Amino acid sequence: METIARLGVVGCGLMGSGIAEVAALRGIDVLAAEATREAAEAGRRRITGSLDRGVLRGKISEEVRDLALARLSFTHDLGNMADRQFVIEAVAENRDIKTNVIQTLDKVVADPRAVLATNTSSLPIVDLAVATERPEQVIGMHFFNPVPVQTLVELIPALTTAEDTLDRTRRFATEQLGKVTVQAPDRSGFVVNALLVPYLLAAVRMVESGSASAEDIDRGMELGCAHPMGPLRLLDLVGLDTAQAIADSLYDEYREPLYAPPALLRRMVAAGRLGRKSGRGFYDYSA
Missing domain, CATH: 1.10.1040.10 (N-(1-d-carboxylethyl)-l-norvaline Dehydrogenase; domain 2)
Structure with a gap:
């Protein structure tokens, strides 16, 4: 099995910060991106606060928290995503914003096999996929809020998504992130x-x-x-x-x-x- 060692997460709101937190706790190096330096710092504070609450509630130890924080880094430049093996965008639920992010990632992520996943709740995956030069590597990966608590991830392959991309995404979600997956059709709202x-x-x-x-x-x-x-x-x-x-x-x-x-x-x-x-x-x- 191919192991994803370097994950990129674009967007540090409720969903993006939750995805980044879960991945860091599972031993993955995570680079989280936001539009500005201030927003990236806000994302850092959000994740740190969540991990601190986990310590206070006895869910994780201080050592586990510190190791997770050490695996997290932040940027406001998508160009720094160049070395990522797998990138999940979790920006606002807006077609134009998501399309722009996916197109930028398509240009900057160097690995031609890297998966570009979108955490959209409702937008057609194929519309985002065909905006790139690698539509076979684009897939929907819909997490649920709060990500550290909810176990489900919907996987939504577009008509253009390669079977290998779907298989790799399913293994990443289940074996590395510890989630349960269901496969959904590429229709608005999914399942x-x-x-x-x-x-x-x-x-x-x-x-x-x-x-x-x-x-x-x-x-x-x-x-x-x-x-x-x-x-x-x-x-x-x-x-x-x-x-x-x-x-x-x-x-x-x-x-x-x-x-x-x-x-x-x-x-x-x-x-x-x-x-x-x-x-x-x-x-x-x-x-």
Whole structure:
């Protein structure tokens, strides 16, 4: 088996920092990239804070934390990804931004066999693949938040993805990162979000129509259906802007009303009420 020793992660937000943390804990050298020096330092602080919390909770030792931090380095120049064997982009869920990142990686990553993976939640993988000179090496690799806790990774090969790329990505995810994989079709939403998003949007419509409060909807699903988190708390965790982007992509693909973002969701995003990351969504996190 080919072992990936040098991983690149582009984007140090919630998803990218989680991917980088997991890989570093599993003994992989990780280079994490952000758009600016300040953003890269913020990513470093996010990962360090997460590892420190792991120590405080007794999940990892101080030695394990220190070894993981030693395997992490940060950059704001994608040109430094040249020596990476495998790169995962985890930037904003925006087609233009992701396309630009993938095209840049295509130019700078020297190894012609290097896998270029995208952590998109909903965008067609083939659209990103054909923007490169190596479409056979591009694949979807959809992690779930929070990455250090959630075990699932969806693997999404495009029509252009080589079978060898799929096999190498599956082995990397399972044998090196310790994840469980499912293979999904290259259609918007893949498997999980194609099922999950209509449920989340239905909860928003219930609030919008006055049928039930956010608290009662969440309590009902948590206690009545044994869900670990109700749909509106989950939306606040994911980010309402991210949820809207995924819903828009699903609606563009399927043109079915159940995928259309409700007006309330759009208004909350416009007002900056994005959930936990902004301090307020369906719930208030300012305290």
